[in-house]
Amino acid sequence: MTLFGNGGYFAEGDHSGNHTITTSNNITFQSGSGDAMYAQFGNGGHGAGGDHSGDLQIVNATTLTLKGSINPLSYSQIGHGAATDTPNGTCTGHIDIHVSGETSLVNGRSAWLIEHRSTNNTPTNADVTFFTGTLDDDAANIVPATSTLLNADFGTMMSANLAGGNVIIGSTNGDMLVNGAFNYNQPNTLTFLSTSNINFNASVQNSHATAGNINIVSGWDGTSGLTPIAPGSPFVAFAPTDFLAADVNDASMTLFGNNQGSVFIGDGTQTTGNTNVFGYDPAGQRTHRQSRHSVDDALGCH
Numbered sequence: 527m528t529l530f531g532n533g534g535y536f537a538e539g540d541h542s543g544n545h546t547i548t549t550s551n552n553i554t555f556q557s558g559s560g561d562a563m564y565a566q567f568g569n570g571g572h573g574a575g576g577d578h579s580g581d582l583q584i585v586n587a588t589t590l591t592l593k594g595s596i597n598p599l600s601y602s603q604i605g606h607g608a609a610t611d612t613p614n615g616t617c618t619g620h621i622d623i624h625v626s627g628e629t630s631l632v633n634g635r636s637a638w639l640i641e642h643r644s645t646n647n648t649p650t651n652a653d654v655t656f657f658t659g660t661l662d663d664d665a666a667n668i669v670p671a672t673s674t675l676l677n678a679d680f681g682t683m684m685s686a687n688l689a690g691g692n693v694i695i696g697s698t699n700g701d702m703l704v705n706g707a708f709n710y711n712q713p714n715t716l717t718f719l720s721t722s723n724i725n726f727n728a729s730v731q732n733s734h735a736t737a738g739n740i741n742i743v744s745g746w747d748g749t750s751g752l753t754p755i756a757p758g759s760p761f762v763a764f765a766p767t768d769f770l771a772a773d774v775n776d777a778s779m780t781l782f783g784n785n786q787g788s789v790f791i792g793d794g795t796q797t798t799g800n801t802n803v804f805g806y807d808p809a810g811q812r813t814h815r816q817s818r819h820s821v822d823d824a825l826g827c828h
Contacts, residue, residue, distance in 0.1 A: 557600035617642030649690030659699035681706030745787020
């Protein structure tokens with residue numbers, strides 16, 4: 527068992543504290559083959575009931591691997607609480623991950639998690655920001671990934687995270703492929719950012735009645751739109767204000783559409799809130815978008 531945080535195996539009680547890993551090296555969280563041989567970055571742990579709080583940051587890692595094992599009672603997690611013998615109690619705190627190279631998220635019989643987990647409470651004040659160069663689901667692949675692949679497990683987990691706060695997903699070294707559905711009913715904002723193309727091969731749908739925006743930016747410049755959630759805070763939110771006001775006919779405008787980054791949408795829809803799509807050549811159905819090129823149809827809210 528490895529826990530980078532406060533708590534431990536059946537360590538009952540409240541555990542708090544902010545934790546940061548700052549490194550330019552590779553990071554691996556891999557659970558063991560025995561019972562409760564988990565690897566976790568966060569407060570709590572297997573069976574550790576109580577209220578757990580604190581912000582979690584991984585800054586500047588070269589690669590990141592989360593790998594579950596053959597034992598269903600072990601897991602690899604970034605977040606408070608626990609994935610097995612899940613404790614009661616509240617979980618609070620932001621999760622912020624920055625990886626310059628490849629992230630690998632691999633399930634065995636046990637799971638990987640990027641989320642807080644408790645049995646009886648929804649996380650609060652828990653924004654999730656996840657930036658990576660590329661992403662795959664095979665840590666054993668000797669060929670580096672060339673895209674950021676968001677599979678079904680990733681879509682389900684990030685949809686659940688939207689209950690606790692806003693979610694930003696960024697790809698900085700290749701296309702983003704949305705192959706897993708994001709289906710949720712929350713008032714919080716979901717943002718997809720890619721310095722290249724974004725391909726939607728699965729639905730993205732928020733059914734909340736009154737709020738919950740979706741932002742999509744391809745050919746992103748890598749910084750624009752990100753603002754601190756509070757003065758001096760290292761945690762950020764995404765605001766599309768400058769993108770909505772951008773003059774797409776201005777050849778010097780570099781907020782989006784760089785590298786001819788485009789948005790390709792099949793069926794992704796939402797029922798409420800705004801869908802803001804920014805790219806070189808967004809192609810899809812029913813869209814509120816800013817585009818350097820015109821499109822025949824639009825993707826939007828209905």
